[in-house]
Amino acid sequence: MADNLSDTLKKLKITAVDRTEDSLEGCLDCLLQALAQNNMETSEKIQGSGILQLFASLLIPQSACTAKVANIIAEVAKNEFMRIPCVDAGLISPLVQLLNSKDQEVLLQTGRALGNICYDSHSLQAQLINMGVIPTLVKLLGIHCQNAALTEMCLVAFGNLAELESSKEQFASTNIAEELVKLFKKQIEHDKREMIFEVLAPLAENDAIKLQLVEAGLVECLLEIVQQKVDSDKEDDIAELKTASDLMVLLLLGDESMQKLFEGGKGNVFQRVLSWIPSNNHQLQLAGALAIANFARNDGNCIHMVDNGIVEKLMDLLGRHVEEGNVTVQHAALSALRNLAIPVVNKAKMLSAGVTEAVLKFLKSEMPPVQFKLLGTLRMLIDAQAEAAEQLGKNVKLVERLVEWCEAKDHAGVMGESNRLLSALIRHSKSKDVIKTIVQSGGIKHLVTMATSEHVIMQNEALVALALIAALELGTAEKDLESAKLVQILHKLLADERSAPEIKYNSMVLICALMGSESLHKEVQDLAFLDVISKLRSHENKSVAQQASLTEQRLTVES
Secondary structure, three states, X not given: OHHHHHHHHHHHHHHHHHOOHHHHHHHHHHHHHHHHHOHHHHHHHHHHHOOHHHHHHHOOOOOOOHHHHHHHXXXXXXXXXXXXXXXXXXXXXXXXXXXXXXXXXHHHHHHHHHHHHOOOOHHHXXXXXXXXXXXXXXXXXXXXXXXXXXXXXXXXXXXXXXXXXXXXXXXXXXXXXXXXXXXXXXXXXXXXXXXXXXXHHHHOOOHHHHXXXXXOOHHHXXXXXXXXXOOOOOHHHHHHHHHHHHHHHHHOOOHHHHHHHHHHHOOHHHHHHHHHXXXXXXXXXXXXXXXXXXXXXXXXXXXXXXXXXXXXXXXXXXXXXXXXXXXXXXXXXXXXXXXXXXXXXXHHHHHHOOHHHHHHOOOOOOOXXXXXXXXXXXXXXXXXXXHHHHHHHOOHHHHHHHHHHOOOOOOHHHHHHHHHHHHHHHHHHOOHXXXXXXXXXXXXXXXXXXXXXXXXXXXXXXXXXXXXXXXXXXXXXXXXXXXXXXXXXXXXXXXXXXXXXHHHHHHHHHHHHHOOOHHHHHHHHHOOHHHHHHHHOOOOOHHHXXXXXXXXXXXXXXX
């Protein structure tokens, strides 16, 4: 075989130059045969013979041999070591030109060749995108949708190219959404639908394409799949149900696509998604709750949903997952409740519906994602709700758990949310009993640490809560404030030029409030606060300058 192959390669070099079609075709057939028998060895011989350079000149639309040349390139490029030589031989440009051919076999082999050469190479795939292959391939899919092999070639290419961010804009300027949905509707086989799903998922990450897919009717297809597969226990059907419902949730992440599907809460899609929440299928419960969380991204939708009983449905769902519950469902349902609690008018309604009680059942959860959403939901619910804040702030179990989570160094999100909720309980209740509960549970040191957070909003929330503690229960908190080194921290915040104006302002308010404590007052005097504060009288922010004058007077009088 080796001798025959060498002869073939020599002959091919001559015929490639002479362009005698018959003998050229014979040589190409021999090469394809050799590749079928031993691809790697034959590829090495082809590389060594220098024949690749000649292939570029053979890739011409009008030749009868073009499909075979492209097929040989596709075969050799299955080997990783042959890909760079194919690029160096200048094969990419003529292959891209051939995508305009009318010949289906040429198109198929060209697509295979390009796919194999660029396999796993983002830089080569980006080059193809820059050469405009996306609109060409989308057009091909539309024209040749009856040709199964060509359709598959296009889908594989889309799947690879769609992974690149640079492709999304080009895809969005074609009618890819329409073509894929049309193709999807015709597919009955699971494997074929799966191939289309693999293209849809990365494309649907782009907001413009999300809207195009919604307008092309993808959602109706997905709902149909869910309906067909929901009661099946076949592995393929379960997988397809998951893919379809996940994709549905992804489409709702775009603001425009989400609003289009909400249709003022009257839309068929919204109603169908609602029916997933009470289902017995965990995947559908999860997708339903996530979909509600996505619909709940503006006040209008949130108010409509709360007025129409969504809270009760979500609480029922949570109730089914308290003991040994599904963590992803818990997380999704809490996410939805947190978002729904953002509009002011919803808070009282949700509190009276018993949401805090339902949420507190998950206090014993050891799962950080659930803890994080639980904290966020409670913080949203008590915002400007004094009575609820007081009730929660006197709940010793809750406060002790918050103090514990304030030390969850491995989970920054949980730690941050716990601190914020501790502060919120004080700020919204302004209650002495709440402050006492927090002092007794060891929460003061965490609020003092929070005042040094890298996030201005958290620093501010901590300082306001600490000022309320100093104003309402200074005697109770005095020792904890001392051991947490609050006075030294305030000195640092005021001396630091990078501190935001509101941080400086609230730090001075707090200094004044601490004057009622003998030991803290002494610490203030020892640290020469007057020097720092007198400089702030000329601060560009009027409120800071004014508060500096007041604080200076207070410190001077007190000293």
